[in-house]
Amino acid sequence: MQHWLDKLTDLAAIPGDEHAVKEALHTVAEATGFGGYAYLNIQPSNASAVSNYHPEWQAEYFRRRFNKLDPVIKRAQTLKRAFVWSGEWDRSRLSPDERSFFSLAADFGIRSGITVPVKIAHGALAVFTLASPKQAIDIDREIDPVAAAAAIGQLHTRIQFSDPTPSAEEPLRLDPVGASYVSWISDGKTMHEVAEIEGATYNNVRGKIEQIRKRFNVHTIAHLTSLATRKKLI
Numbered sequence: 001m002q003h004w005l006d007k008l009t010d011l012a013a014i015p016g017d018e019h020a021v022k023e024a025l026h027t028v029a030e031a032t033g034f035g036g037y038a039y040l041n042i043q044p045s046n047a048s049a050v051s052n053y054h055p056e057w058q059a060e061y062f063r064r065r066f067n068k069l070d071p072v073i074k075r076a077q078t079l080k081r082a083f084v085w086s087g088e089w090d091r092s093r094l095s096p097d098e099r100s101f102f103s104l105a106a107d108f109g110i111r112s113g114i115t116v117p118v119k120i121a122h123g124a125l126a127v128f129t130l131a132s133p134k135q136a137i138d139i140d141r142e143i144d145p146v147a148a149a150a151a152i153g154q155l156h157t158r159i160q161f162s163d164p165t166p167s168a169e170e171p172l173r174l175d176p177v178g179a180s181y182v183s184w185i186s187d188g189k190t191m192h193e194v195a196e197i198e199g200a201t202y203n204n205v206r207g208k209i210e211q212i213r214k215r216f217n218v219h220t221i222a223h224l225t226s227l228a229t230r231k232k233l234i
Contacts, residue, residue: 012154018164036131048169057108058168076117082148086112109133116152126156183234186225
């Protein structure tokens with residue numbers, strides 16, 4: 001099954017925009033007998049996906065925050081190397097919620113696969129999966145971890161270079177008050193100035209910003225304003 005790694009490595013060199021990359025990924029998944037692929041970019045504050053999984057499954061996955069429950073993602077975060085998985089193989093070790101997750105995934109043709117996680121910048125993780133509708137895939141469970149990491153590392157760079165629109169992502173939201181406070185701060189205002197402008201107390205502004213910072217899992221005001229701007233929340 002080394003050819004799936006070779007195909008992913010070759011894919012990293014293809015020219016073209018995000019459409020070309022997504023089409024090439026779909027072709028590789030089909031040609032290698034899997035059918036489904038998913039690239040997850042897991043940042044400290046949120047996660048996004050580029051995938052050809054059924055749109056309904058992708059929407060449910062993030063709406064119900066399955067990225068926090070998914071046994072494959074948990075294993076990727078812990079193991080940090082390529083591995084083969086199967087909802088049926090692992091059933092005896094799963095919690096009831098995890099078994100329910102795999103049962104729902106199976107309804108969308110996701111029963112087994114190969115997953116390769118690679119560490120990326122700023123404490124984030126890129127996780128690439130080739131998924132199969134079969135209960136178990138016919139592959140030697142030993143995968144060359146160095147070759148797999150190298151292939152997915154190159155693929156991650158290619159995907160980022162194409163700057164694709166995620167097929168699904170974990171939602172980040174700001175209420176009107178929070179959006180107003182963060183917007184003023186992004187314009188260079190201090191929290192004391194924001195309080196004066198908004199007719200609020202300094203403690204209310206500081207408390208609201210701290211609440212948002214913790215919810216978005218960011219450690220600095222600069223990171224918060226950068227994330228809010230990038231995600232078009234302000």
